[in-house]
Amino acid sequence: MSKKVRVRFAPSPTGGLHLGGVRTVLFNYLFAKQQSGDFIVRIEDTDQNRFVAGAEKYIFDCLQWCGLTPDESVLHGGPYEPYRQSERKEMYRQYAEQLVKDGHAYYAFDTADEIEKMRELLKTKGSNSLQYDHHVRMNMNNSLRLMPEETQQLLDADTPYVIRIKILPDEFIPFTDMIRGDISFDTNNVDDKVLLKADGMPTYHLAVVVDDYLMKITHAFRGEEWLPSAPVHILLWQYLFGLENMPQWAHLPLILKPDGNGKLSKRDGDRLGFPVYAMDWADAVTKEVTKGFKEIGFLPEAFINLLTVLGWNDGTEQEIFSMDELIAKFNIEKVHKGGAKFDFEKAKWYNHEWIKKLDVSHYADRVKNIFKSNGIAILDDNYLKKVMELVKERCTLLPDFFTQGSFFFQAPATIDITSIQPKWDEKKNMFFIELIKSWQLSTLWNAADLELSFKELAAANQLKTGELMLPLRIMLVGGKFGPGVFEIAAAIEKEATIQRIEHTLSLIE
RNA sequence: GCCGCGUUGGUCAAGAGGUUAAGACGCCUCCCUUUCACGGAGGAAUCACGGGUUCGAGUCCCGUACGUGGUACCA
Numbered sequence: 159m160s161k162k163v164r165v166r167f168a169p170s171p172t173g174g175l176h177l178g179g180v181r182t183v184l185f186n187y188l189f190a191k192q193q194s195g196d197f198i199v200r201i202e203d204t205d206q207n208r209f210v211a212g213a214e215k216y217i218f219d220c221l222q223w224c225g226l227t228p229d230e231s232v233l234h235g236g237p238y239e240p241y242r243q244s245e246r247k248e249m250y251r252q253y254a255e256q257l258v259k260d261g262h263a264y265y266a267f268d269t270a271d272e273i274e275k276m277r278e279l280l281k282t283k284g285s286n287s288l289q290y291d292h293h294v295r296m297n298m299n300n301s302l303r304l305m306p307e308e309t310q311q312l313l314d315a316d317t318p319y320v321i322r323i324k325i326l327p328d329e330f331i332p333f334t335d336m337i338r339g340d341i342s343f344d345t346n347n348v349d350d351k352v353l354l355k356a357d358g359m360p361t362y363h364l365a366v367v368v369d370d371y372l373m374k375i376t377h378a379f380r381g382e383e384w385l386p387s388a389p390v391h392i393l394l395w396q397y398l399f400g401l402e403n404m405p406q407w408a409h410l411p412l413i414l415k416p417d418g419n420g421k422l423s424k425r426d427g428d429r430l431g432f433p434v435y436a437m438d439w440a441d442a443v444t445k446e447v448t449k450g451f452k453e454i455g456f457l458p459e460a461f462i463n464l465l466t467v468l469g470w471n472d473g474t475e476q477e478i479f480s481m482d483e484l485i486a487k488f489n490i491e492k493v494h495k496g497g498a499k500f501d502f503e504k505a506k507w508y509n510h511e512w513i514k515k516l517d518v519s520h521y522a523d524r525v526k527n528i529f530k531s532n533g534i535a536i537l538d539d540n541y542l543k544k545v546m547e548l549v550k551e552r553c554t555l556l557p558d559f560f561t562q563g564s565f566f567f568q569a570p571a572t573i574d575i576t577s578i579q580p581k582w583d584e585k586k587n588m589f590f591i592e593l594i595k596s597w598q599l600s601t602l603w604n605a606a607d608l609e610l611s612f613k614e615l616a617a618a619n620q621l622k623t624g625e626l627m628l629p630l631r632i633m634l635v636g637g638k639f640g641p642g643v644f645e646i647a648a649a650i651e652k653e654a655t656i657q658r659i660e661h662t663l664s665l666i667e
Numbered sequence: 668g669c670c671g672c673g674u675u676g677g678u679c680a681a682g683a684g685g686u687u688a689a690g691a692c693g694c695c696u697c698c699c700u701u702u703c704a705c706g707g708a709g710g711a712a713u714c715a716c717g718g719g720u721u722c723g724a725g726u727c728c729c730g731u732a733c734g735u736g737g738u739a740c741c742a
Contacts, residue, residue: 168742169742170741170742172741172742202742204741204742205740205741205742207741208741208742266740270740273739273740284668285668285669286668286669286670287668287669287670287738288668288669288738289669289738318740320740322740338672338673341671341672342671343670343671344670346670347669347670347671347738348670349738351739352739352740354740355740356740357740359740361739361740361741361742362741362742366742381736382671382672382673382735382736382737383735383736383737383742384736384737384742385671385672385736385737386670386671386672386736386737386738387737387738388671409672411672411673411735412735412736414734414735416678419734419735420734420735421735421736467679467680467691468679469679471679471680471681473681473682474681474690475681475689475690475691476690477679477690477691477692494673494680495672495673495674496672496673496674496734496735497673497734497735497736498678498679498680499678499679500678500679501677501678501679501692501693503678503692503693504678504679504691504692504693505692506692507691507692507693508692514705549704551704551705551706552703552704552705553704562703562704577702622701623701624701625701626701627701627702628701628702631702631703632702635702635703637702637703638702638703639702639703639704640702640703640704641702641703641704642700642702643702
C-alpha cells in the first residue's frame with residue numbers, strides 16, 4: 159500500500175502572488191485532491207531581508223478567492239506545526255550539524271570580501287565557473303582546510319560562519335522528474351551551497367529538504383527555476399533521510415511574457431496593460447497598487463481554468479473546465495515541458511465564457527457594488543438579476559455589466575445623435591410623436607406588444623421599421639449596443655421610455 | 668562563459684513512425700440579428716535548421732541555431 163499523497167505550496171511572503179505562483183499551487187492542489195491527498199501551505203520566510211508585512215495574509219486571501227483551501231497551514235493548523243519556517247529555525251541547525259559530523263558539510267568562515275576575491279582570481283584565470291566548490295574550497299577559510307582546533311577556536315570566539323554542503327566531484331546524480339522524465343547532473347558543476355546562514359536561518363536548500371521530510375511530503379511540484387539546484391536537494395536527501403523517502407519531483411514550466419523574451423514579470427503587465435497578480439497588491443512603502451485579476455473583474459472559475467490550461471490539456475478538445483472536472487481529469491504527465499507565453503486575449507475569452515454561464519444570483523452582490531462605485535444604487539435585486547441575465551453574453555469582465563447595463567437604471571448620459579441626425583426628417587419626427595401618444599395610452603407593457611404596436615404605427619405612416627428601430631435604440635440606450643430594443647423598453651417601463659424619446663427629440667431639433 | 672531544460676500557425680496547443688498535421692484565441696469573409704453581442708459557415712497561417720536511422724520521420728538519434736532557467740549567506 160502506498161503512502162497518503164501529501165503536497166505543499168511553499169511561497170515566500172515577499173509581495174504579490176504571481177500567475178506562475180498560482181499555477182504552481184493549482185497543480186499541487188489538483189494532484190492532491192485527485193489522489194485524496196493533503197494540500198499543505200508552508201510559509202518560507204527564511205530571508206529576513208525580503209520579508210514583507212501583509213504578504214502572508216495576502217497569499218491566503220488569494221488562495222481563498224481561487225477556492226484552493228489548504229488542509230494544513232499557518233491558518234488552518236495541522237499535525238506538523240509550525241508551518242512557518244522562521245518558527246522552525248532551531249530544527250534545521252541539528253541537521254546541518256549532523257551533516258558536518260558525517261563529513262557531508264563544513265563550517266565556512268569566509269567573509270563576503272574573501273569570496274569576492276576568490277571570484278576575481280578565478281575570473282583572471284579564465285575559469286568557466288566562479289563557484290565555491292571543490293576546486294577552491296581547500297584554499298578558503300573553512301573547517302576543511304583548517305586544523306580542528308583552529309576551527310574550534312573560531313567557533314568559540316563566535317566568528318560568524320555558514321555551513322556549506324561538501325559536494326564530491328565526479329559523481330553522477332540521476333533522477334526522474336514526473337514531467338521531464340530522466341534528468342542527470344554531474345557534480346563537477348554543482349557548488350558547495352550554503353545550507354545554514356550566518357544568522358542561523360537555513361537556506362531554501364536545507365529547509366525544503368528537512369521540512370518535506372518532517373511533513374511527509376510525497377510529491378514536490380515547483381517551478382522550473384529550481385531544476386539546477388535539484389542535485390543539491392537529492393544529495394541532502396541521500397545524506398539525511400534516504401532516497402527512498404524522497405518525494406517525487408515535478409518541475410513546472412514557466413509562464414513567459416507575451417512579447418519578446420523572458421519570463422512574465424509584473425513590469426510586463428504594467429507595460430502591456432494586464433494584471434500579473436491574482437489580487438490587488440499594495441506596496442507598503444510606495445503605496446503603489448498593482449492590479450489583480452480579481453479586481454479587474456475576472457471570475458475565479460475562469461482564472462483557475464485559464465491557468466491550468468496554460469501548459470496542460472487533457473488531450474481532448476475541451477477547453478472549459480470547472481474545478482471538479484480539473485480535479486478529475488488533471489494528469490501531471492500531460493503537463494508541458496516548455497514555457498508558454500501568456501496571452502491576455504485568450505484569458506479574457508475564458509472569462510467571457512464563464513460570465514456567459516454564470517449564476518446571476520451568485521454574482522448579484524458583486525455587480526451591485528460595481529454599479530454603486532459608478533454612482534448607481536441598486537434597490538431592486540430581482541430587476542438587477544433580470545438585467546444581468548439580459549446582458550451577460552456581452553460582458554467580458556465584470557465591470558462590463560455596468561457599461562452594458564447602466565441604461566436600465568438611468569437615462570444615458572450621452573446620446574449618439576450623430577448616428578440619427580443625417581437620416582432624420584419630419585416624417586420620422588411625427589412618427590415618434592405619435593408613438594409617444596400611443597404608448598402613453600398603452601395598458602400592455604411588454605416587449606411583444608410594444609413591438610407589435612411600433613410596427614403597426616410604422617406601417618400606417620408608410621415607414622420602414624428598420625429605419626426607426628435604430629433611432630429608438632439610441633434614444634433608450636444612448637448608442638448602438640445592448641439587447642433587443644423592445645426588451646429594454648419593457649424593462650425600463652413606460653415613463654422612462656417616453657421621457658427618453660422626448661428628450662432625444664428635443665435634442666434633434 | 669559554464670551547466671540544465673526546452674523548440675508544431677502570431678499565441679495556446681492535439682500528435683507516442685504511415686493523419687488531407689485536430690481544436691481554441693486573435694485576424695478576415697459570409698449567414699443570423701434592421702444595434703452590439705451570442706450562435707453558425709468559411710478563409711489565411713505551422714512541424715527552427717542540417718545530418719543520420721527507417722520502405723516511410725513533426726514523431727527516434729546526433730549536431731547546429733534559437734529560446735529559457737540557474738550559476739547568491741534570494742526563494
